[in-house]
Amino acid sequence: xxxxxxxxxxxxxxxxxxxxxxxxxxxxxxxxxxxxxxxxxxxxxxxxxxxxxxxxxxxxxxxxxxxxxxxxxxxxxxxxxxxxxxxxxxxxxxxxxxxxxxxxxxxxxxxxxxxxxxxxxxxxxxxxxxxxxxxxxxxxxxxxxxxxxxxxxxxxxxxxxxxxxxxxxxxxxxxxxxxxxxxxxxxxxxxxxxxxxxxxxxxxxxxxxxxxxxxxxxxxxxxxxxxxxxxxxxxxxxxxxxxxxxxxxxxxxxxxxxxxxxxxxxxxxxxxxxxxxxxxxxxxxxxxxxxxxxxxxxxxxxxxxxxxxxxxxxxxxxxxxxxxxxxxxxxxxxxxx
Ligand code: NAP
Numbered sequence: 256x257x258x259x260x261x262x263x264x265x266x267x268x269x270x271x272x273x274x275x276x277x278x279x280x281x282x283x284x285x286x287x288x289x290x291x292x293x294x295x296x297x298x299x300x301x302x303x304x305x306x307x308x309x310x311x312x313x314x315x316x317x318x319x320x321x322x323x324x325x326x327x328x329x330x331x332x333x334x335x336x337x338x339x340x341x342x343x344x345x346x347x348x349x350x351x352x353x354x355x356x357x358x359x360x361x362x363x364x365x366x367x368x369x370x371x372x373x374x375x376x377x378x379x380x381x382x383x384x385x386x387x388x389x390x391x392x393x394x395x396x397x398x399x400x401x402x403x404x405x406x407x408x409x410x411x412x413x414x415x416x417x418x419x420x421x422x423x424x425x426x427x428x429x430x431x432x433x434x435x436x437x438x439x440x441x442x443x444x445x446x447x448x449x450x451x452x453x454x455x456x457x458x459x460x461x462x463x464x465x466x467x468x469x470x471x472x473x474x475x476x477x478x479x480x481x482x483x484x485x486x487x488x489x490x491x492x493x494x495x496x497x498x499x500x501x502x503x504x505x506x507x508x509x510x511x512x513x514x515x516x517x518x519x520x521x522x523x524x525x526x527x528x529x530x531x532x533x534x535x536x537x538x539x540x541x542x543x544x545x546x547x548x549x550x551x552x553x554x555x556x557x558x559x560x561x562x563x564x565x566x567x568x569x570x571x572x573x574x575x576x577x578x579x580x581x582x583x584x585x586x587x588x589x590x591x592x
Contacts, residue, residue, distance in 0.1 A: 259286035263356040264327045264569050270311055272507050273577060276570040278311070279327065286358035289339045294366070296333040296349060296359045301566075301587040302380040303329070305576050308506040317532045326354035327569070330385060331589075332369065332376045333359070343368070350379045355569050357589060374548075375560075376592060381414055381584030382547055382558035389500060389533040390418035391543040395426075396536070397529050398474040398496040402427030405468045407487055410478030411452065412439035414584035415500060418547070419476045420449045421556050428474070431467045433460065433483060435579040442582075446557060460486045471495070479504045481513055488517035497521075497528035507577055559583030 264279045289295045310321050310328055321328050331353030335343050340363030343349065349366035353359035369379045381387065393415070400406050406423040410416035411432025420443065423430045432443040432452045440452035453463040464472070464486060471492030477484050480502025488497070505512045521528055536543070550556035561581045563572045566589045575581045 259358055260284075261286040261356055261358045262566055263354070264566075265324055266311055266321045266327050267323060269313055269323070270308070272509050274308065274311070274570055274573055279570060281567065287360045289337055289360050292340050292363055293360050294335045294340060294343050294349075294363050295337040296331075296353055296361055296366070297336045298331045298333040298353050298357055298359060298589045299592055300333075300377050300380060300562075301329045301331045301353070301355060301569075301589060302385065303569075303573050303576060303585040303587055304385075305501060305503045305506060307573060308577070317534075326356055328352060329355050330380060331359070332379050334592075338363070340364075348376065350384060355566070355587075357566065371592065374551075377560040377562055377584070377586045377588075378558055380586055381560050382418060382551065382556070383544055385533055386414035386584055387418055387547045388536060388540055388543045389415045390422060391547060392533065392536040392539065393498045393500045393531055394419050394422055394474075394476055397498040397531055398476065400426050400428050400474045403429070404473035405429045405431070405470060405492070406474040406476070407431045407433065407464070407468065407472050408476040408478070409433040409455075409483050409487075410501075410503065411443045411447075411449065412582065413478065416476070416478050417443075417447055417559065417583065418556065421447055421550075423474070423476075424448055424450075425550060425555055429468075431464070433479075439579075439582070455483055461489065464490050474498070476500060477502070480515075481505055484515055485517045488515055488520045491520050491524045491526050493524050493526075495524055495526040497526065499528055499530040503577065560586050562586045562588050564588045 267280045268278050270278045332350045335347045343363045351366035406428040408419045412434040420432045430449045432449045435456045440454045443452040451467045473492045475487045475497045478501050481504035561583045
């Protein structure tokens with residue numbers, strides 16, 4: 256095993272604004288050996304997530320920052336190629352935190368087995384993985400949408416947002432998606448079956464919201480923050496619920512985070528805005544996976560992955576998220592299955 260060459264991206268400086276290739280060191284070292292209770296995983300696919308930008312910042316968050324000199328943190332799917340733990344055998348496919356590298360030594364009990372006969376492996380990083388759980392619990396647990404209510408979701412063509420919109424439809428809601436560009440908006444109403452879509456890049460969002468949500472907004476699932484959050488807050492219905500999932504429009508802001516201006520709408524409408532972190536629902540993931548797998552099998556839910564080939568492209572591929580260039584769950588392919 257020591258002859259295996261392991262390419263790695265290590266964070267070497269804290270980015271200012273958008274990530275640059277020079278914020279990382281791309282180097283090759285021999286693949287490490289697993290110790291007791293550990294396995295060596297050959298990484299096949301990596302999950303690229305908007306949150307990675309936050310993990311590169313110094314300071315307090317829901318997880319510690321990636322340390323300078325450390326391999327960049329990332330979730331991945333791979334195959335066990337050496338095992339020092341009876342729970343996992345060579346040949347098992349697993350999902351968990353692997354980092355941006357070809358080979359990862361990980362604790363066996365930190366990995367979950369997945370089956371490529373049940374779903375394509377990249378789907379375990381999307382609808383059947385962390386983004387799927389984010390959509391499921393962030394919508395249903397935080398907002399409890401009722402049939403007939405109006406639900407608005409931003410980032411509606413993305414990994415989380417596309418699932419949120421479809422789950423809200425399954426729950427009998429009137430659903431409006433906000434996305435960037437005509438192609439994504441066509442996808443949101445066509446393929447995903449939402450009632451309408453707003454192209455925030457070319458439309459007047461407050462005006463379009465008034466048109467598509469004439470009775471006000473009962474539920475808002477916020478993936479983007481910024482001006483779109485403000486536009487939605489201004490049109491909340493009484494007792495509305497806002498799920499604060501993310502704020503991608505703010506992650507690369509050099510001037511700091513733009514807070515909501517229209518927050519008094521929460522007071523006027525006796526509404527609630529609640530943040531959540533998907534990992535808090537870890538004990539209930541099996542419930543979310545079962546529901547999503549069932550809807551996928553019944554054809555009620557569609558999943559889409561945007562797969563880019565090549566570990567070496569990591570810094571540039573990550574930027575696709577912040578430029579809106581990904582279409583569905585962004586996955587980096589590292590090696591052939
Ligand atoms: P994604 O939606 O697949 O990709 C990001 C999308 O954000 C882009 O495709 C782009 O779509 C949109 N975007 C980028 N810059 C924007 C801007 N300035 N204004 C408006 N939209 C912009 O990513 P994802 O993995 O599903 O994540 C979505 C959100 O969920 C992120 O905020 C992420 O941090 C959050 N999240 C939170 C949790 C949690 O536990 N709370 C877990 C997972 C993800 P357009 O082309 O439509 O602009």
